[in-house]
Amino acid sequence: MLKPEFIYVTYIETTPEKLWHALTDGDFTERYWFGARLRSDWKVGSSFEMVRSDGTVSDAGKVVEVDPPRRLAYTFVNLSDKYKNEFPALATFVLEPYGKLVKLTLTHEGFAEDSKFYTGISKGWPAILSSLKSLLETGQPLEIPYAALKFEK
Amino acid sequence: MSKPEFVYTTYIETTPEKLWHALTDGDYTERYWFGHRVVSDWKVGSPYRFTHPSRPSPAGKVLISDPPRKLAYTWEACTEELRLERTSRVTFDIEPRGKVVKLTVTHDNLDEGGKTLRGISEGWPMVLASLKSFLETGRPLPAEIKDAA
Amino acid sequence: MDDVFKALADASRRSLLDRLHARNGQTLNELCDGLAMTRQAVTKHLAILEAANLVTTFRHGREKLHYLNPVPIHQIGERWIKKFERGKLTALGELKRQLEKRDE
Numbered sequence: 035m036l037k038p039e040f041i042y043v044t045y046i047e048t049t050p051e052k053l054w055h056a057l058t059d060g061d062f063t064e065r066y067w068f069g070a071r072l073r074s075d076w077k078v079g080s081s082f083e084m085v086r087s088d089g090t091v092s093d094a095g096k097v098v099e100v101d102p103p104r105r106l107a108y109t110f111v112n113l114s115d116k117y118k119n120e121f122p123a124l125a126t127f128v129l130e131p132y133g134k135l136v137k138l139t140l141t142h143e144g145f146a147e148d149s150k151f152y153t154g155i156s157k158g159w160p161a162i163l164s165s166l167k168s169l170l171e172t173g174q175p176l177e178i179p180y181a182a183l184k185f186e187k
Numbered sequence: 188m189s190k191p192e193f194v195y196t197t198y199i200e201t202t203p204e205k206l207w208h209a210l211t212d213g214d215y216t217e218r219y220w221f222g223h224r225v226v227s228d229w230k231v232g233s234p235y236r237f238t239h240p241s242r243p244s245p246a247g248k249v250l251i252s253d254p255p256r257k258l259a260y261t262w263e264a265c266t267e268e269l270r271l272e273r274t275s276r277v278t279f280d281i282e283p284r285g286k287v288v289k290l291t292v293t294h295d296n297l298d299e300g301g302k303t304l305r306g307i308s309e310g311w312p313m314v315l316a317s318l319k320s321f322l323e324t325g326r327p328l329p330a331e332i333k334d335a336a
Numbered sequence: 337m338d339d340v341f342k343a344l345a346d347a348s349r350r351s352l353l354d355r356l357h358a359r360n361g362q363t364l365n366e367l368c369d370g371l372a373m374t375r376q377a378v379t380k381h382l383a384i385l386e387a388a389n390l391v392t393t394f395r396h397g398r399e400k401l402h403y404l405n406p407v408p409i410h411q412i413g414e415r416w417i418k419k420f421e422r423g424k425l426t427a428l429g430e431l432k433r434q435l436e437k438r439d440e
Contacts, residue, residue: 081394081395083395083396091396091397094394094395094396094401095394096392096393096394109392110394111360111361111394111401111403113361113396113401118359118360118361119359119360119361120360121360121403121404121405122392122394122403122405
């Protein structure tokens with residue numbers, strides 16, 4: 035049995051190209067993804083890493099689908115002891131033009147029923163994607179205190 | 188089987204007071220809620236009503252009014268067809284988080300697989316994205332939607 | 337489908353899967369530790385498991401971490417699996433659908 039998929043939809047006043055860039059460029063992600071730089075050559079089958087500001091790698095992943103600027107999908111695992119035993123789940127970003135906006139749908143699926151990481155990502159994604167929206171619309175990301183996400187032990 | 192609910196969390200650079208105001212003042216809702224104006228005295232037990240020049244709008248009763256932290260109201264159906272489903276409930280939780288506000292919208296007491304659930308699952312992300320843009324940029328999202336609310 | 341059955345038909349490979357089930361995300365060294373198999377044999381078995389999509393790997397610096405990649409991932413992933421894998425995937429999905437229909 036699996037946990038239900040985590041789905042997050044938002045609408046951003048931007049272009050699909052700009053949004054794609056923001057999702058895949060480490061300089062960009064660093065500004066809204068709690069300091070994480072996403073690092074990959076974004077080819078199908080390639081690895082990708084989330085690199086903390088101190089240079090250590092927090093998550094390791096694999097690129098599954100790349101169809102710029104429409105669909106991006108990757109699996110990844112968190113390398114901390116707390117989440118190390120979990121199955122890799124699949125995150126898919128769908129970017130659809132919607133008039134002057136882009137509708138972004140993030141689906142994160144494949145978590146086992148007893149997954150603890152599921153709780154973590156359920157709290158993390160709204161914060162990350164809210165900050166991404168602010169960055170693209172106002173030029174500034176949000177300052178969300180990491181502690182405010184209150185990850186359980 | 189537990190009853191389905193729709194929960195959506197977003198973070199907005201604003202204050203709890205401004206957010207409360209945006210949710211409860213018709214001059215504001217008209218701008219970001221795609222033309223729907225809300226009217227109420229926002230006392231517990233009082234009615235509230237959205238109005239729109241050309242589209243059906245939700246209405247209901249205020250259940251919780253704790254400015255600027257928590258607002259909850261019933262969500263009565265806009266159309267005859269939707270009235271066959273149970274009256275659902277919407278709760279807004281407003282929590283300051285440093286310089287931003289965390290808004291959690293919980294829409295529950297819904298019929299499983301019902302049209303209301305489907306409709307609001309599409310509607311809320313759009314309305315809340317527009318609310319966020321409105322509070323952060325001063326402009327709502329430029330969008331034409333087929334049916335909001 | 338054949339890959340999966342062939343992969344599971346070997347006791348050594350099943351024991352590797354058991355190890356990952358007990359603790360996911362192991363390196364090759366960790367998996368070899370305490371096993372009666374040679375490193376070469378383990379590498380060969382892991383390659384077969386990976387080809388059958390029962391195991392997936394992630395690069396972590398210079399190491400490769402091995403993870404169990406359960407069937408449900410395939411089920412949900414039908415829309416994203418690359419073209420050349422679509423045949424294998426549909427067969428698995430179709431088999432599952434037929435089995436479910438029979439149970440109804």
